[in-house]
Amino acid sequence: MKAIIEYSDFRKYMRDFYEERKLRHVFSWREFSKAAGFTSSSYMKVVCDGKSNLSRIGVERTGQAMGLVGFEMDYFRAMVNFGQETDETKKKAAYEEMLSIAKIHKVRVIEGELFKFYETWKNPVLRELAPLMPGATPGEIAKKCYMDISANDVKETLDFLTKAGFIKKTGENTFVQTETSIKGSPEATKLAIRDMHREMAKIAASSLDLAKTERNFSGVTMGISKDSYEQIVKELDECRRKIISIAAGDKNIDQVYRLNLQLFPLTRKVKENGDD
Numbered sequence: 001m002k003a004i005i006e007y008s009d010f011r012k013y014m015r016d017f018y019e020e021r022k023l024r025h026v027f028s029w030r031e032f033s034k035a036a037g038f039t040s041s042s043y044m045k046v047v048c049d050g051k052s053n054l055s056r057i058g059v060e061r062t063g064q065a066m067g068l069v070g071f072e073m074d075y076f077r078a079m080v081n082f083g084q085e086t087d088e089t090k091k092k093a094a095y096e097e098m099l100s101i102a103k104i105h106k107v108r109v110i111e112g113e114l115f116k117f118y119e120t121w122k123n124p125v126l127r128e129l130a131p132l133m134p135g136a137t138p139g140e141i142a143k144k145c146y147m148d149i150s151a152n153d154v155k156e157t158l159d160f161l162t163k164a165g166f167i168k169k170t171g172e173n174t175f176v177q178t179e180t181s182i183k184g185s186p187e188a189t190k191l192a193i194r195d196m197h198r199e200m201a202k203i204a205a206s207s208l209d210l211a212k213t214e215r216n217f218s219g220v221t222m223g224i225s226k227d228s229y230e231q232i233v234k235e236l237d238e239c240r241r242k243i244i245s246i247a248a249g250d251k252n253i254d255q256v257y258r259l260n261l262q263l264f265p266l267t268r269k270v271k272e273n274g275d276d
Contacts, residue, residue, distance in 0.1 A: 004072050005102040008095075010079040015048045017066050024234055035065035053084045069242055070249030075101045105180050105248050113164040117182070118196040121203060122149060122157045127166050127177065128256040130158055134174040146210075147203060180248055197260075204260050221266065229263075236261050 001020045007013040021027040030041040036058070038044070044062075046052045054062060059080050063073045078101065081094035117123045125145065133141055138154035158175065161167045166182065167175045207215050224232070240261055 004068070004075050004079075005098075005105060007079065008082070008098065010054075010076065010083045011048050011050060013076070013079070014044065014062070014066070018044070018048070024231070032065065036061040037065075054080055067238065067242060068245075070245040071101055071105050072245045074249075113166075116160070117164070117166065118193050120157075121147065121196070121199050122153060123161060123166075124182075124196075125256055125258075126154060126157045127161055127182075130161075130167060130175045131177055132253060132256075134171070136173055138173075146207070181244065200258055200260060201262075203258070232263060236263065 001016050004013060007016075018027070018029070018032055021032075029045040032044040033041055036044060038058075038061070040046070043052070047054060047062075059077055063076045066076075068076050075098060078094050078097040082091060082098060085091040085094055125147075126141065129141060129144060130136075133144070137151070138158070139151035142149050142151050142154045158167070162169055162175070165178055168178050170176055208217065240259075243259060
C-alpha cells in the first residue's frame with residue numbers, strides 16, 4: 001500500500017487499507033466499521049462508496065482504526081476536509097495543508113550515492129545528529145557519539161553528506177536535512193543496506209552496557225510455520241511504519257536512536273519439502 005501522502009482521495013485510501021488488510025487475514029466491512037466505533041456494520045463501505053461522509057469524531061475514530069499516528073493522522077484529517085468540504089476557500093485551504101504536510105514529510109529516493117551512504121554508520125547517524133547541534137565543531141559532534149569517531153571523520157562525513165545532498169549547510173558548522181527520510185528502490189536497498197545491518201547489529205550488542213532507561217531489549221524464541229513467518233513479517237512492517245510516523249512528527253528531538261527489528265531462524269527446518 002502506498003504512503004498516505006501519495007493519496008489525495010481519503011475514500012480511496014480507506015478502500016486500499018481495507019483491501020490490503022483483507023489480503024493479510026480475514027477482515028470484513030463489519031470488522032472495519034466496528035473497529036472505528038460505528039454501530040452500522042456497513043458504514044465504512046458506505047463512506048468508501050461516497051454515499052456518506054465522516055463527521056469530525058468519525059474522522060478520529062477511522063484514523064485510529066487504521067492505526068494512523070503523528071503526521072499521517074494530520075494528513076488524513078486534511079484529506080477528509082478536502083474531500084468533503086463544499087466551500088471553495090476551505091477546500092483550497094485543506095488541500096494546501098495536505099501539500100504542506102507532504103512536503104515536510106516527503107521521502108527522498110536515492111540511487112547514485114546509495115551504497116556509499118549505507119557504507120558506514122557515520123552517515124545516517126551524523127545526518128541526524130549534526131542538524132541538532134547548530135554551530136558545533138566536528139570535535140564537539142564526535143564527543144556526542146557513543147561509538148569511536150574522530151573530529152576528522154566527522155568533517156569528512158559531513159562533507160560527503162553535503163556534497164551528496166543529504167544535508168545542507170546554512171551557516172558556520174550549521175546544517176539542516178534536505179529531506180525527512182531516505183530510502184532507495186527495494187532492489188537497490190537490499191544490496192546496499194546489508195552491511196549497514198551487520199554494523200548496526202554489532203553496535204546494538206555493545207549498547208547492552210547502557211542503563212535500561214536508555215535502551216530497550218526484548219526477545220522471544222518460538223516455533224513457527226512459513227505462513228506464520230510471513231504474517232509476522234507483515235506485522236513488523238506495519239509496526240515500523242507507525243514508529244517512523246511517530247519519529248517524523250517529533251518536534252523536540254534531542255538524541256539519535258537506532259531501532260533494529262530482527263526475526264531470524266535459530267534452526268534448520270525439521271520437516272523439509274517432500275517429507276511425510
